[in-house]
Amino acid sequence: MRFVLKTHYGQDVDLFKHSGQRFWYAALAIMVGLAPWIMDDFYLGELSLVFIYAIAGIGLMLLVGYTGLVSLGHAAFLAIGAYSHAYLLGHGVPFPVALAAATLFSAVIGAIVGLPALRMIGIYLAVATLAFAIIVEQVLSHWESVTGGYRGMPVPEAELFGLSLMGSQTFYYLCLALLVASLLAALNLLRGPTGRSFIAIRDSEISASSMGIHLARTKSRAFAISAGFTGLAGGLFAHKLGYLAPDAFTLLTSIQLLLMVVVGGLGSLHGVIFGAIFIGLLPQAIAFLRDTLPPAAAQIPGLEPGIFGLILVLFLIYEPLGIYGRWRKIRLFFDEFPLYRSATYRRQKSYLRTERVR
């Protein structure tokens, strides 16, 4: 068992709550820091992709998991980030400036998309963002002078101070650094007034507005921040792809991003990381599994999306809190050992309106 003695309010504000957390996060940092010496280039590339997904996931999590606004159009922000970054690089803008500009541009578009979305909730908002994603997809396909249309658009090599950033090791560290920075930014946001105002809107709009929270402004802020993170991920994703074409940013991508935050666990940044690992590595795991299966079973068409879907459905039924929810239960078991009560997380029906958690 662990008991944290609190002697100062600052302890509740700090990112790490006790020395155990500091130790494990340091261990994790050393592990991911040393990964390039242990793994070969292929796995390093896969891990970079997981980091990129995670950055996009932070954006989507802030919107869906914390503000309670569903978006089925985040592939569009990924695309806007990727294309504007590649376009700027192609016109000789240095890498850091191009990436920052792509992030800001996505955020501005996010704020604009957020405006009409302010009056919509739930399924209506999902449909509106879906429509936005389709519009963006069309624009990418037809605005040939900028995007290259269906032919696509090559992504120029990223350079910083004359050094190429495209080696698998340097790119890995670039993604890692940006992921850590994004996580810190999101954590900081969430422990301050703005993050709390997002959560307030998620749980009760009516009460949020009576607490002095400007609903429209806060929601459009959430959209902008969310789109900004996703646009940043898009810029990195462009380098990962090497060649941009509209078919990399379809509805399926949006759904994959949404799956990531739902399977990871809505309302937690841990969930983003778990979800990104799940989305990024599961196809590889399934492909790996396929090799070990008897040929008759391995040749079934659609095996990968099938297993993917099955895992998703199982999660929604048995663990709606996602991978992070399961993780927390396991952790609590060890934290409270041997006093863990087996009914701690038993799901109960609730009848009072106020007891229902939407």
Place this chain on the structure above:
Amino acid sequence: MTERLFQAENLSVSFGGIRAVQDLSFSVEQGEIFSIIGPNGAGKTTVFNLISRLYDLDRGRMIFEGDDISGLAPHQIAERGIARTFQNTELFERETVLNNLLIGRHIHRSTRLLDEFLFLPGVRRQELEFRKRVEDVIDLLDLQPYREQIIGNLPYGVRKMVEVARALCMEPKLLLLDEPSSGLNPEETEDLSYWLEDINEDLGITVIMVEHDMNLVARASHRVLALADGLALAVGAPSEIQNHPDVLRAYLGD
């Protein structure tokens, strides 16, 4: 009874054919506890929703501290210093009591988005300052055992008090309590009446309260407004209202 804090002039609102509130006028003095009573459907909560601008007025106007507030947005009402609670509680269910109360401090924030991204020292200072204020309210309402608990796991009576606490964290000038005692047991209601006194006398907050429990109304409030079918029946001291013929008729029939 010194100066007038809040004044309602000819408030009227109807929903379709239902006249929820008709030509209602009343005024609340600085520092008093003003109760609104009436049978179900009399329009009590509607009055609150009008004041917090969740509903638009059809006619009439509301004056708070000398300014017309009938055209403000709900969040501006909060910024002016009017806090409220809800009849069936509207808390942030998936958050801890502490975070709910911290959201109550929202209108007092002075940091900007960019500072918060970087969590500059100013943001930390503000968080600690917020926390100190929140702890004062927790001490006042004896919520210490629940500080770290998720709202969804708390019993109803505690939630009601958390909602009052959250409103107090806003440091309002005017507090609107919508049936604070509903769902509380007699003991909790007793505590509530003492806390009302503390809130009113020690913190100097003016209270408008919608309440069914006549004992609580008689004990706590300075003046009472009786409503029926959206019309004002009578205003006066609790004892006068309890024996007022119109009020008795509204409750008991002819």
